[in-house]
Amino acid sequence: MSMRTPLRQVRGLGSARSGTEHFWHQRLTAMANIPLTIGFVVVVASLMGRNHAAVVQILGSPLVAVLMLLFILSATVHMRIGMQVIIEDYVRDEVAKFTMLIANTFFAVVVALASAFAILKLSFGV
Amino acid sequence: MAETKVQHERPLSPHLQIYRLTLTMMMSVAHRATGAVLYVGTLLFVWWLIAVATGPNAYAGVQWFMGSPIGILILFGYTWALIHHMLGGLRHLIWDAGYGFGPVEREWLARATVVGSVGLTIVLWAVGYLLIGGGR
Numbered sequence: 001m002s003m004r005t006p007l008r009q010v011r012g013l014g015s016a017r018s019g020t021e022h023f024w025h026q027r028l029t030a031m032a033n034i035p036l037t038i039g040f041v042v043v044v045a046s047l048m049g050r051n052h053a054a055v056v057q058i059l060g061s062p063l064v065a066v067l068m069l070l071f072i073l074s075a076t077v078h079m080r081i082g083m084q085v086i087i088e089d090y091v092r093d094e095v096a097k098f099t100m101l102i103a104n105t106f107f108a109v110v111v112a113l114a115s116a117f118a119i120l121k122l123s124f125g126v
Numbered sequence: 127m128a129e130t131k132v133q134h135e136r137p138l139s140p141h142l143q144i145y146r147l148t149l150t151m152m153m154s155v156a157h158r159a160t161g162a163v164l165y166v167g168t169l170l171f172v173w174w175l176i177a178v179a180t181g182p183n184a185y186a187g188v189q190w191f192m193g194s195p196i197g198i199l200i201l202f203g204y205t206w207a208l209i210h211h212m213l214g215g216l217r218h219l220i221w222d223a224g225y226g227f228g229p230v231e232r233e234w235l236a237r238a239t240v241v242g243s244v245g246l247t248i249v250l251w252a253v254g255y256l257l258i259g260g261g262r
Contacts, residue, residue, distance in 0.1 A: 047260070049259070
């Protein structure tokens with residue numbers, strides 16, 4: 001029997017005081033996504049069959065643009081955490097897991113920035 | 127994250143194929159599946175937005191695709207997945223608050239997720255397309 005306490009083994013590996021951060025952010029963005037999703041679906045449906053000029057005008061109008069930007073922010077944070085959970089659940093190989101976790105973050109950031117840029121460009125009318 | 131060294135093969139917990147299919151279980155799977163589909167589908171959303179921002183010619187290509195039968199099906203399916211995931215998430219928030227675990231409530235919630243997702247998607251499309259949008 002070892003005289004060493006279990007504490008010795010976990011030192012440096014324990015809580016970084018951020019254990020529930022993802023859990024909470026997932027709930028926070030989930031709550032935000034409820035009204036934003038409903039608004040988003042209505043906006044998308046209302047744009048169907050319209051010509052380019054009309055779509056630019058509607059997407060660029062302040063109210064719709066702000067709704068879209070909020071949805072983009074909240075949804076990309078939410079989906080990044082969600083996909084991280086899926087990867088951690090199913091990918092057992094350490095190298096593959098870390099590669100996919102990195103790719104997951106890159107994907108979420110690219111989606112967020114590209115769509116936010118498009119909305120801002122339309123809104124500022126450049 | 128710390129890498130754990132596996133000393134010997136540990137038994138794995140039984141997976142999906144072991145259990146009898148139940149509605150609550152299917153809703154759990156559907157929640158994760160719709161989440162993954164929505165994740166990949168953001169590429170469509172980005173394509174659409176970038177095309178609108180690029181100009182009429184780029185937008186014409188997207189409009190042709192979104193206006194085709196397959197495009198309409200994908201778009202409607204995507205919004206349904208979005209609403210289904212939203213209602214599934216609402217169910218999770220109810221559970222987080224400590225309610226809805228009983229045998230009657232959880233079945234009722236699972237059914238409400240299916241029926242509600244189809245119903246709400248149709249209502250939102252009706253409001254968006256028929257009342258506000260191009261279908262007026």
